Amino acid sequence: xxxxxxxxxxxxxxxxxxxxxxxxxxxxxxxxxxxxxxxxxxxxxxxxxxxxxxxxxxxxxxxxxxxxxxxxxxxxxxxxxxxxxxxxxxxxxxxxxxxxxxxxxxxxxxxxxxxxxxxxxxxxxxxxxxxxxxxxxxxxxxxxxxxxxxxxxxxxxxxxxxxxxxxxxxxxxxxxx
Amino acid sequence: xxxxxxxxxxxxxxxxxxxxxxxxxxxxxxxxxxxxxxxxxxxxxxxxxxxxxxxxxxxxxxxxxxxxxxxxxxxxxxxxxxxxxxxxxxxxxxxxxxxxxxxxxxxxxxxxxxxxxxxxxxxxxxxxxxxxxxxxxxxxxxxxxxxxxxxxxxx
Numbered sequence: 349x350x351x352x353x354x355x356x357x358x359x360x361x362x363x364x365x366x367x368x369x370x371x372x373x374x375x376x377x378x379x380x381x382x383x384x385x386x387x388x389x390x391x392x393x394x395x396x397x398x399x400x401x402x403x404x405x406x407x408x409x410x411x412x413x414x415x416x417x418x419x420x421x422x423x424x425x426x427x428x429x430x431x432x433x434x435x436x437x438x439x440x441x442x443x444x445x446x447x448x449x450x451x452x453x454x455x456x457x458x459x460x461x462x463x464x465x466x467x468x469x470x471x472x473x474x475x476x477x478x479x480x481x482x483x484x485x486x487x488x489x490x491x492x493x494x495x496x497x498x499x500x501x502x503x504x505x506x507x508x509x510x511x512x513x514x515x516x517x518x519x520x521x522x523x524x525x
Numbered sequence: 526x527x528x529x530x531x532x533x534x535x536x537x538x539x540x541x542x543x544x545x546x547x548x549x550x551x552x553x554x555x556x557x558x559x560x561x562x563x564x565x566x567x568x569x570x571x572x573x574x575x576x577x578x579x580x581x582x583x584x585x586x587x588x589x590x591x592x593x594x595x596x597x598x599x600x601x602x603x604x605x606x607x608x609x610x611x612x613x614x615x616x617x618x619x620x621x622x623x624x625x626x627x628x629x630x631x632x633x634x635x636x637x638x639x640x641x642x643x644x645x646x647x648x649x650x651x652x653x654x655x656x657x658x659x660x661x662x663x664x665x666x667x668x669x670x671x672x673x674x675x676x677x678x679x680x
Contacts, residue, residue: 359574433566438555441566442539445573455574474536474575509570513563 350375352392353399359471360403362456374402397486400472404487407464426454430513461508466501473498526550531561535568539576 353371361367378398385394429450433441445451459467468487472478480498484491526534526547531554537543538551555562 362574430570433569437552438538438562438565438569439552441569442541442572445539445569445577448573451573452577455571458571459574471575505571506567509567513567513570 352395356396356399356476357403359475360407360467362452366406370402370406371399374399377402393482393486396476400468400486404464404468407467411464426450426457429454434513458505458508458512462501462504466497466504469494469497470501470505526554528554528558528561531555531558532564535565535572536576538565539569539572 350371353374354367357367357370357374361370374395378395381398385391429448432444436444459470462470469483472483472486473480478486480491480494483489483494487494489497531551534543534547534551538548543551555565
C-alpha cells in the first residue's frame with residue numbers, strides 16, 4: 349500500500365520530500381477515514397481516490413502560490429537532456445530516460461504548465477490508464493468534463509512540448525550556421 | 526506499420542511492453558517517417574513523467590540550495606497540514622489587507638502633508654528679520670476707547 353501511495357504521488361511531483369509528505373498525508377487521511385470505506389468496493393480504488401485527491405489539493409494550493417510552481421526550463425541539465433532527445437535514436441532516448449533525473453524534471457516542469465484539472469486527467473488517463481468513467485468517479489466530475497479536460501490537456505501538452513523542442517532545434521541550427 | 530499504429534504504440538514502446546516484432550517495426554517506421562520521428566521526440570519530453578514506472582533516479586549530490594528549499598517547503602507544508610483550511614485561507618489573505626491598509630495610511634499622510642504645504646506664509650524670512658514685532662497696545666487704551674464709544678451712543 350505504501351508503494352501504491354508513493355508511486356501515485358510520484359506521478360504528480362518530482363520532489364522526493366513532497367512525494368514522501370503527500371504519501372504520509374494520504375495515509376493519515378485514509379487511516380482517519382477508515383469508517384467511510386465500504387467493504388463492497390475494492391480497497392485499492394478507495395485508497396487511490398484518497399491519494400489522488402490529496403495530490404489534487406496540493407496542485408491547487410501550488411496554483412494559488414505560483415512562486416512554488418515556477419518551472420526553470422533554463423537549467424543546464426534540462427537543456428542537455430533536450431539536446432540528447434534531438435540527436436540520438438528513439439531507442440537510446442528510452443534507455444537514457446530511465447537513468448537521467450533531468451528527464452523527469454523536464455517532464456514534470458512541462459506538466460506543471462497545465463491547469464491542475466488538466467494535469468490530473470492527463471496523469472490518470474495516460475499514466476494510470478484509468479478509464480473516463482473511473483476518473484469521473486474518483487474526481488466527482490461528469491464524464492463529459494473528463495473527456496473535455498483530457499482533450500484540452502493533450503492539446504496544451506503537445507503545444508508546449510513542440511514549442512520547446514522547436515526553440516531548441518532553431519537554436520541548434522543557428523549555432524551550426 | 527503505418528503512422529496511426531506507430532503513434533498509438535508510443536506509450537507501449539516507452540514502457541518496453543511491445544512485442545519484439547512490433548518494436549522492430551516501430552523502429553523502422555520511426556527511421557523512415559520524419560513526422561512520426563518528430564512526434565516521438567515531442568512525446569519523449571513528457572514520457573519520463575507519464576510513462577515510466579521505475580522510481581525516480583536521485584541526484585548523487587543534491588545542491589545545497591535545492592535541499593534547503595525543499596526542506597523549507599516540506600516544513601511549511603507540514604506546518605500547514607495541522608491547520609484547518611479556514612485558518613490557512615485567512616492567513617493567506619492577511620498580507621494583502623496589511624498592504625492595502627499601509628497604502629491607505631500613506632495616501633492620507635501624503636494628503637495631509639500636501640494640505641499643510643499649501644498654506645502661504647504671510648511674510649518672507651527677510652521681512653520677518655528686518656521688521657520688529659509691533660508693540661502690543663495696552664489694554665487700558667482699548668478700554669478707554671470703548672468708554673468713548675459708549676458715551677457717543679448715549680449709554
